[in-house]
Each structure stands twice: as structure tokens, then as C-alpha cells.
Amino acid sequence: MMSRALRRRIWNGLFIGATALATVVALVALFLILWSLLTQGAAGLGPAIFAEDTPAPGSPGGLRNAIVGSLIMCGVGMVIALIVGILAGTWLSEYGGRSRYAHVVRFLNDVLLSAPSILVGLFVYEILVRPFEGFSAYAGAVALAFLATPVVVRTTEDILSLQPGALREAGMALGAARAKVIRSIIWRGARAGLVTGGLLGFARISGETAPLLFTSLGNQYLNTDLSQPMAALPTTIFQFALSAYDDWRQLAWTGALLIAAAVLAINIIGRFLTRETRRS
Numbered sequence: 001m002m003s004r005a006l007r008r009r010i011w012n013g014l015f016i017g018a019t020a021l022a023t024v025v026a027l028v029a030l031f032l033i034l035w036s037l038l039t040q041g042a043a044g045l046g047p048a049i050f051a052e053d054t055p056a057p058g059s060p061g062g063l064r065n066a067i068v069g070s071l072i073m074c075g076v077g078m079v080i081a082l083i084v085g086i087l088a089g090t091w092l093s094e095y096g097g098r099s100r101y102a103h104v105v106r107f108l109n110d111v112l113l114s115a116p117s118i119l120v121g122l123f124v125y126e127i128l129v130r131p132f133e134g135f136s137a138y139a140g141a142v143a144l145a146f147l148a149t150p151v152v153v154r155t156t157e158d159i160l161s162l163q164p165g166a167l168r169e170a171g172m173a174l175g176a177a178r179a180k181v182i183r184s185i186i187w188r189g190a191r192a193g194l195v196t197g198g199l200l201g202f203a204r205i206s207g208e209t210a211p212l213l214f215t216s217l218g219n220q221y222l223n224t225d226l227s228q229p230m231a232a233l234p235t236t237i238f239q240f241a242l243s244a245y246d247d248w249r250q251l252a253w254t255g256a257l258l259i260a261a262a263v264l265a266i267n268i269i270g271r272f273l274t275r276e277t278r279r280s
Contacts, residue, residue, distance in 0.1 A: 034260070041257030044250045049258075053222050054236060057245040063255050065222040066236040072224065073137050073216060073232060074205055077144030081201050085149045086194060089156025094182055106157075113150035120146045121211030129215055137223075137230035140216030147208060148201035155197030159190045192273045199270040203263045209234035233259055 048062040055061025088105070096102030121143050128139040163186050171181035187194065212218075217229040218236065233255045240252035 037253070037257045037260050040250075041253040041255075044254030045257075049251075049254060054220055054231065054240075054251070055247070057243070057248060059247075061251070063233065063236065063251060063258075065219060065231040066233045066255065067258070068222060068224070069137070069216070069219070069231040070206070070233045072226070073140045073144060073212070073230060074202060076137075076141035076226070077148060077205060078198060078202055080142070080145035081148035081152050082198055084145075085152025085197070085201070086156050088149075089153045089197075090160060090182060090187075092153070092157045093160035094178070094186070109150045109153050112146070113154065116210075117143075117147055117208050118210035118214075121214035124211065125214040135215060135217035135229045137216050137226040137228065140212050140230065140232065141226070143211035143215045144205040144208060147211065148205045151201040151204050152197045155200060156194060159193030159197065160186060162193075163189050196270045196273045199266045199273070203266040203270070206263055206266075207234055207259050209238050213238070 048060060050062060050064055050067065052060065052062035053065040054063060088109075092102055092105060096105065124139050124143040124146065128142060129135055167185050167189060168178075168181055171185045172178060176184070212232050212235050216232060216235070218239070219229045219231040221231075223230050237252045237255045237259075240248040240255075243249060
């Protein structure tokens with residue numbers, strides 16, 4: 001009869017093998033995705049990608065208007081998300097605690113964190129596009145802010161909760177108000193984590209397509225007026241990838257490579273900052 005120790009070793013070996021297999025499958029899938037992006041998208045890289053706007057079929061061109069539009073809308077969206085998210089996360093960590101209202105806020109934040117982006121796009125369409133009878137970059141930035149804010153809220157609350165209580169006690173023992181302690185001591189000690197939350201929020205929205213289709217729509221030309229429709233890399237990739245023109249599909253692959261490289265770089269920076277925070 002099989003001994004208990006032998007059964008434990010067998011089950012342990014099976015579990016380790018299953019986790020190793022799952023890891024290999026995930027790494028292979030990631031490698032295949034990156035390899036396809038590199039092989040298909042690298043051919044389109046060049047100065048024209050950053051210097052020329054999206055072209056008509058069969059004409060030379062680049063992705064300048066889409067890149068600039070994405071940076072503008074993501075930048076405005078992240079400003080909104082950082083202000084709201086850091087303040088809300090600070091309230092949850094420092095004031096809300098385990099109160100009933102704080103539990104409701106956390107629940108709603110988790111719901112918004114997992115909400116489909118297309119629903120967010122439809123909501124912003126109803127409040128900012130339809131009433132004003134026009135698409136705009138403002139609406140696109142607000143839709144992206146709705147998606148990034150829950151990430152910033154969750155990260156801010158978690159990183160502030162890790163700060164030692166002795167820092168709060170020491171600051172208030174010197175006569176500083178609680179708000180002053182939070183601004184001058186707690187936020188300063190958690191600045192790397194707050195930056196990480198911002199980077200993760202930016203990575204979350206940088207590749208979103210659905211909300212921008214209902215809000216900013218797109219623009220074939222370079223536009224910096226936030227009250228007008230504006231191009232973005234995700235929407236341009238979506239439109240060009242479905243076209244029957246080889247040059248448009250090549251631009252779509254190149255745009256996808258740019259987004260993947262940006263998101264990968266942001267995640268690496270975020271991991272590095274998180275590690276430095278834990279060391280300190």
C-alpha cells in the first residue's frame with residue numbers, strides 16, 4: 001500500500017509540473033505575440049512613421065497624427081485620473097478605514113475596475129458627445145480617465161496602507177495637522193508607489209479602442225484642438241487592420257508594435273519602482 005509520504009511527493013511533483021507547464025505556455029504565448037509584432041511591424045518603422053500623417057490607400061505616410069492624439073488624450077486622461085485617484089485612494093487609506101461608506105466606495109471602484117471599456121465609452125457618449133452634438137478629444141480623455149482612475153485608486157490605497165503608522169504618529173506629535181502629515185510625510189514616503197500607480201493606469205488605457213470609437217472618433221489629419229475629433233493609435237490600428245490595402249495593414253502592425261513596446265516599457269519601469277519601494 002502506498003505510504004502517505006510517497007503520495008505527498010507524487011502530488012507535489014504533479015502540482016509543480018502543472019505550474020511549470022502553465023508558465024511555459026504563458027511564456028510561449030507571449031513570445032509568439034512579440035515575435036509576430038516584431039516580424040510584421042518592424043518593417044514599417046522609419047522616420048516617416050513619426051513625421052507624416054495617416055495616408056490615403058497607396059500613398060506614403062505615417063502615424064504622426066495618431067501618435068500625437070494618443071499622447072494628448074492619454075495625458076489629459078491621466079491628469080484627471082491622478083488627481084481623482086490619488087485623493088480618493090488617500091481618503092480610503094487615511095480617513096475611510098473600515099467604515100460602511102468606505103466599503104461602498106471600494107466596491108464601486110472594483111466594479112468600475114472590471115467594467116467593459118465599451119460600456120464606459122457608451123456612457124461618456126451619452127453625457128459628452130450626444131448633448132454637444134459632436135465627437136471630441138475631451139470626451140475621449142474623460143473616457144480614458146474613467147478607465148485609469150480605479151487603477152490609481154487601488155494602487156494609492158494599497159501603497160499608503162503600507163506606510164508605517166509611526167510616521168503618522170511622529171508627524172502629529174510635532175503638532176502638524178493630519179492633512180499636513182499626509183501631504184508632507186506619507187505622500188513623500190510613498191511617491192515611488194504613487195508613480196507606479198500612474199504608470200500602470202497609463203498602461204491600462206494606452207491600448208483602448210472601444211471607448212475612443214464612441215468619443216473621439218478619429219481624424220485623418222494632425223489635430224491638437226481638444227474640442228474636435230482626434231486620431232489615436234488604437235482606433236487607427238482597428239480601422240487599418242480591417243482594410244483591404246497592404247500599406248494600411250502594414251501601418252496597423254507598426255502601430256501595434258509601438259503600443260506593445262510602450263506598454264512593456266511602462267510595466268518594466270513600474271516593476272522597478274515597486275522593487276525600489278519595497279527595498280526602502
